[in-house]
Amino acid sequence: MEHPIEFPTYEEHIKDLFTQADKGCMRFALDLSTYDGVMEKANQILSRVKAGTMPPPDENRRWSAEQVETFENWVKNGFQRVRAYLVRPSNKQVVRKDLLNLTGEEIALLQKAFQGLRDRDSDISDKFSFFNLAGIHWYPGPRRYIHCRHHDNEYNPWHRAYLIVFENALRSIEGCETVTLPYWDILGDELPNWVFEEPFFPYSYPHDLLDFTGDEVAIDAGTPIQRFSAAIIKQNIFARLSPVPSSISTALAAPTWERFNGWSGSTSLHNAIIEAHDNGHGACGPTISRPSTAAFDPHFWFFHCNWDRLWWKWQTEHRATSIALFKSKLEEADGWLDNKPSNILKPFNVRSLDMIDSASWNVGYEAPSRGERTDDRTFVMASGRALGAEAFKISSLETVSVRVKNINRLKIIGSFAIDLNVNGETIRSTRIFQPDEASECDTCQKKGIFSKDFLVQRDELPPGAEIRVRIRRFLIDGREEEIPLSEAGNPNINVRFLLDQE
Template sequence: MVRMRKDVWKLPANDKTLFWYGQAIAVLKTRPITDKTSWWSLAAMHGIDSQLWIDLGYLDPAVQLPFDPTKQGFWNQCQHGSWYFLPWHRAYLGAFEAILLDVIVKKGGPADWALPYWNYDPTVPSALKFPTAFAAELLDDGSKNPLWVKERYGRTGNGNITIRPTDVPVKQLWRAAEFFDEPNDVPTSFGGTRTAFHHDAGAGAGKLEQTPHGPVHNLVGGTIEGGDSNVSTDNGLMSMFETAGIDPIFWLHHSNIDRLWESWLTVHQLQAPPDAHKNPTDLAWLDQPAGQFVMPQPDGTTFTTTARHVLNTKDPSLNYEYQDISVPGQPASPLVARLNRLGVAPADANTLAGAFSMASPKTTEMVGQSAAAVRISGAATEASVQLDDVARNRLQGTLSARSMSNLALGAKPTPPDRVFLALENITSATDVGVFHVYVNLPKGADPEQHPENLAGVVSLFGAREASRPAGPHAGSGLTQTLEITDIVDAMHLAGDLNTQQIDVKFVPQTPISDNNKVDVGRMRIYRQGG
């Protein structure tokens, strides 16, 4: 029987899923870090900083560690900024769940126990609340709640975890039709950029890894009130790779990220390319990196696996499905809707959209760039991207309903470009920070009143390591790409696109000070056609 991973907010009143989760955690926490099935070793697989763990009281300095905590190997294995992000985390969660299930069954619990998920659905405000069972330090009987950790500081540091719909948008996930990007392109895909085996964040994060994955890490973890987010011990566990796995909510968060992958696979849109919303068939993704997804088993031994072996969650090796993978509100044909919006007659839009699906492979062209780095701090920071006239004219040409309708004249139909704002070389002295990015906001306007100008949300999860000049990324920082097609369409229709520059406004959602040295090295606007 396939086990069901359930929505934590929809568990019936007398449900024991979280009770058994807590029971298993309590057992795993008693095991020493030298045991690969211990809570500590499982968390260290995601990341470990031994000094930080000692400072936070999660590691005894006298213990002889079985692996070098500074090296990537069985520990520090997590995949970020890479097309392996989703399959690696699925294998990781699967191994974790199997170890917990083993403990639960031995304690007399249900054999169909499965890890629940926290669906912070932006359309359901009540689901955005932090799951109650994890929030209290003590249980009703006065004993310690195994689902609780003290290092959860939330958005402003006072321990209140508040997540708003704009922090966790999912619409952009369904629009990303391709699973992965090639490294010679701007990252706009769902699952990340083709890379070798990676541990750190960096340039290749896919849409799902960028949002809602990153913001939830930061908005749960946060930084303690009055603390300094540049100092790791002041930050919540969820805010950093090296500590995230210690927090029991981490696993429900990633269960939801894994669920969103299953949801994405069900998206069906008319006129989509043949490989849209499908997993890669590339052997480099399916079968590599050979032998490097190393996972523990309940008996303490390890096994190796690859993406190919985790694609079917109902396979006996994983044996789970999600309670709900529906994709609410997805339009049947976003392309036809866009063509209508751009002024193509409804009667022609369907034919035209069909003809576009046969169009040439995608091309990416830079349309504009910012002149200098932008320091983000305080309430808001304004900046601008200078446009190149030639490239902008080409973009405008593809948005013109008349040029699209040239199909009737026998010309090759050109679909309207999609437009992306790439924030490159985001460097930071801290891992904690979330900011919203607005594009073409009217001068002096209150951003909150203009959701139509919100390009997206960016989190600094993983930024500190990616910013270290001596680190593996040599200080190249994070890259995040936000789709601004709708905003640019609106500018075009309002006659505002015939401009030399586009304004961008960064609005921090968590405290970000000048001391955090949060810089966006370059902003680039790209058009993508084909």
């Protein structure tokens, strides 16, 4: 074994530093044969091996400086017994690049790293195989292993941690120690051909995916993932009804965290970055459009790297990069940022407050190849009501908010779309990214009832217009079906002027 090891564990690296002779010689003073014994006396051991007084008595048995450094790293990193999901990267800055800017060598290294993770899939017990890392997002079940966060404050911090875990796993492949996840600029040019080649596509599940209960097979081993072509993905992102470009621009212009994130805190409106995220998932294909299977599409990792980039971009531009600065951008309570056990982001054993500062994890981003693009359709959502004691003005007579109110998503199985139809034509549409088991999902239950504001030009609502809402849910095979509104809590429709406080 070559030392030093940057992130050693007891089982893989530390216990073998002690020979049987060491354990026997020190048995009356130190227990070197067990994890607990070594951990309890770790600082004493470190002091003695640094001084060269241990192991006695033969100098040839002394540790090298590199072995001492490995042991010191183990102490500094918290006495890891087995490989932890999340460890801090080295002091070297990681710069994630636009995947369109990767060199041929960088693409080859990324291919090698992804293939290395896929090669581990044969061992179902290896938690750092591609299959098991992807399974953190939802499937393969059962419920006690499901930790993914969406539509709440923890959505961005949880996925930031998830990306670091996956990136570290890529670097654990021999020869790939310097590999870095690239991001897919969703508003950029068409995806390059290599994203649709091995080992990024195709991919078939090497093992059965169990359902939420853990008792039934939801998807059989050998089933291939499904992804749209590059042309269709781009078409979906920039389609007339797509809210992705405008939602991103609205989010980046938002002055506060809640308005950037959308659907966080006490807010039950679907907008801003979470709306762009949900619709982006749906634009890429059937597999990635479902939380249960999304991370099994290798493109998921490039896709989500971009959402983390956009969050960090917003943080940087709005001076919210440290925990203190970030809290200054909150409109609501900051309890989710407390240092308490209930705020742990499972299974990563960190809290949201630990993930606010991307730079503390030595992760940064290169600008996209196209430069930063904004969308002309940027809206700052004003209030539709005001207190009687407040002065207010109508922000525009040309734009109104059509609110679809009190949608009960817990009654809807899987991801779905809300369409706003006027005189039989769909004029607005948005997607909600959620599991089949929304009614059993702890995070979903927090915001089971929500509303959606569609901003509409007055001339799109002629006098006597028939306004109708349609809800379509997406099936596991990629098909869709319309469901009665009674199955979604019978939401109602309000048309409102937008108000600005004076």
